[in-house]
Amino acid sequence: MYKIGIDLGGTNIVVGVVDGENNIIGKAERKTNLPRPAENIFADMYAAALDALDQAGMSLKDIEYVGLGTPGAVEPESGVITYSANLFFHNVPAKQMLEELFGKMAFVGNDANCAAFGEYIAGAGKYARDMIAVTLGTGVGGGIILNKQLLTGFNGAAGEIGHMVIHVDGEQCNCGRKGCWETYASATALNRMTKELAEKTNDPILKKVIEAEGEINAKVPYQAAREGSKACAELCETYAKYIATGVLNLINMLQPEVICIGGGVSHEGEALLNPILEYVKKESYTRDNAEDLQTSIKLAELGNDAGIIGAALLYKNG
Amino acid sequence: MYKIGIDLGGTNIVVGVVDGENNIIGKAERKTNLPRPAENIFADMYAAALDALDQAGMSLKDIEYVGLGTPGAVEPESGVITYSANLFFHNVPAKQMLEELFGKMAFVGNDANCAAFGEYIAGAGKYARDMIAVTLGTGVGGGIILNKQLLTGFNGAAGEIGHMVIHVDGEQCNCGRKGCWETYASATALNRMTKELAEKTNDPILKKVIEAEGEINAKVPYQAAREGSKACAELCETYAKYIATGVLNLINMLQPEVICIGGGVSHEGEALLNPILEYVKKESYTRDNAEDLQTSIKLAELGNDAGIIGAALLYKNG
Known part of the structure; x- marks a missing residue:
């Protein structure tokens, strides 16, 4: 059984053909070219899907379902994109439009949720x-x-x-609140903290790494710490504390079997993960539980493909 | 169809007979008398259940299921209380013990979860x-x-x-973390803040209300605010902000249809609720949604009975 998974972003539309073992066997892209009418964007999804099918040596008749991951909020039953600030969409009947274009049953979900679902079914959350x-x-x-x-x-x-x-009353967030997790734990937050440190300390190792990278990015403080900068090692520790704070909140409230950490910063691998694990071990409400009754914290496995796979598997949800 | 619901607390064991319309039609209590062996506590549950049945004019043969809400963590499938700090329990096979005592199918859950489930089925969450x-x-x-x-x-x-x-890095919590919601939003936290204010300001209205109440309790700052204390009005506003911060976190992450607020402080009613609603209206991630696509925030309706009703209805979960 084959499915089409579509990852609609602000910059690119990426479409994949997904097989029964959750592998992407054909892939094609278009530019999103915002702003333009939803109809035109959907026409490009269809065109990219035909390319992806061609690449996989297939045609539409081999496809059972179509799934779309989109920025914004999606009304679950109707598959209407009620609102997306990024796409300038307002009440776009995405499910209906896809079903008419493809002549197949279609499912629509939020893009971040689709990426999580893909990672759950085919990546770090497999069997959980x-x-x-x-x-x-x-x-x-x-x-x-x-x-x-x-x-x-x-x-x-x-x-x-x-x-x-x-x-509470912390850093201003774009959403209007103050002190949101993302103002402390995002790559953007790490870059801000690295920049502040560079300005404040004139740390020579940090300075050298910034020059070598040509910019301040998430790799910089980790690289500088590896090269011996104590100030950067402390910064990475503080950053881990901020990530762990949110991770621990999720554990204490929801007790999921697995939490997986992805995104650009996660390329730092164990240098990112290990200090988070230390905090969780020390502070989790269930830290005295047997190991197999505690949440596992892992790195994400699928990268950008998770969104396509998750969209293709949306039919499995509910 | 009738059920037995048991609310096991650190001080009292309260047992109710619950009818098909989720009413408690018979109720009896025993002291928990900690510390003592689990067997003895369970024997008192059984004795209280027979009293409650007697009060309802019934006998065990009218009962279909037994449900228990207990402090601590419960292994969902086996109904084993893996650990309860309050009861000094470690791996108590509660489901099995109840089934042997009552000769009925039994279900076991955490007490706070049972109270929430009762409120959901028969109170503020009805139909949600x-x-x-x-x-x-x-x-x-x-x-x-x-x-x-x-x-x-x-x-x-x-x-x-x-x-x-x-x-982050805020007030020390008993759980080992710093800055937990309960260190800012519990009745205990409100009392602490009221005490600090009384010491700092010598506010005459606040002083009078404390004297009239004979203690500092959650009613004090609200009463003093009603009697014209500006400092107490500000304190109640700050307290509402702390409650709203957690409520907004729950909304942004989980988007439940209803959040209900209960416990002792909720007796302040709209004086507590309205400023929380203002914060949510201003800061929720979905504040631009149509009203019926936003979480409703309500006061809890069932009080202490929620725990008994929720325990009696545990068989409905899953």
Whole structure:
């Protein structure tokens, strides 16, 4: 059984053909070219899908379902994109449009939720009952799978884990609140803290790494710490504390079997993960439980493919 | 169809007979008398159940199921109380013990989760798909119902919403973390803040109210605010902000249809609720949604009976 999975982003539309073992066997892209009417964007999804099918040596008749992951909030039953600030969409009947274009049953979900669902079914959450995906990028995104079901909330807007406040009256967030997790745990936050440190200390190792990288990015403080900068080692420790604070909040409230951490910063691997594990071991409400009754914290495995796979598997949700 | 619901607390064992319309039609109590062996406590549950049945004019043959709400973590499948600090329990096979005592099928859950489930089925959450109960008492407790199911987590320990940090490096919590919601939003926290204010300001209205009450309790700052104390009005506003911070975190992450607020402080009614609603209206991630696509925030309706009703209805979960 084959499915089409579509990852609609602000910059690119990526479409994949997904097989019964959750592998992407054909892939094609188009530019999103915002702003333009939804109809035109959907026509490009269809065109890219035909390319992806061609690449896989297939045609539409081999396809059972179509799934779309989109920025914004999706009304779960109707598959209407009620609102997307990024796409300038307002009440776009995405499910209906896809079903008419493809002549197949279609499913629509939020893009971060789709990526989490893909990671759950085919990546770090394989065989687990529940998983929360945490994506550390420009913001902090994610998705929550409980009892094998992707949580969408009664209004399709659940999963905004980056907008939980961990520091009341803290850093201003774009969402209007102060002290959201994403203002402390995103790559953007790490870059801000690295920049502040560079300005404050004139740390020579940090300075050298910034020059070598040509910019301040998430790799910089980790690289400088590896080269011996104590100030950067401390910064990475503080950053781990901020990530762990949100991770621990999720554990204490939801007790998922797995939490997986992805996004650009997660390329630091164990240098990122290990200090988080230390905090969780020390502070989790269930730290005295047997090991197999404690949440496992892992790195995400699928990267950008998770969104396509999760969209293609949306039919399995509910 | 009648059920037995048991609310096991550190001080009292309260047992109720619950009818098909979720009314308690007979009730009896015993002292918990800690510490003593689990067998003896369970024998008192059984004795109290027979009293409650007698009061309802019934006998055990009228009963279909038995449900128990207990402090601590419960392994969902086996109904073993893996650990309860309050009861000094370690791996007590509660489900099995109840089934042997009563000769009926038995279900076991965490007490805060049972209270949430009762409130969901028969109180503030009636007819909703999802509800989160927030209980503001000595601590901040609660329970999470999503897609009509009580969330227990893969290890039976989910729902510790009071132990989400809202202020990184903030007030020390008993759980070992710093800045947990319950250190800012519990009745205990309100009392602490009221005491600090009394010491700092010598506010004459506050002083008078404390004298009239004979102690500092959760009613004091609200009463003093009603009598014209500006400092207390500000304190109540700050307290509302702390409650709203956690409520907003729950909304942004989980988007439940209903959040209900109970516990001692909730007796202040709209004086407590209205400023929380203002914060939510201003800061929720879904504040631009149509009203019917936003979480409703309500006061809890059932008080202490929620725990008995929820325990009696545990058989409905899953």
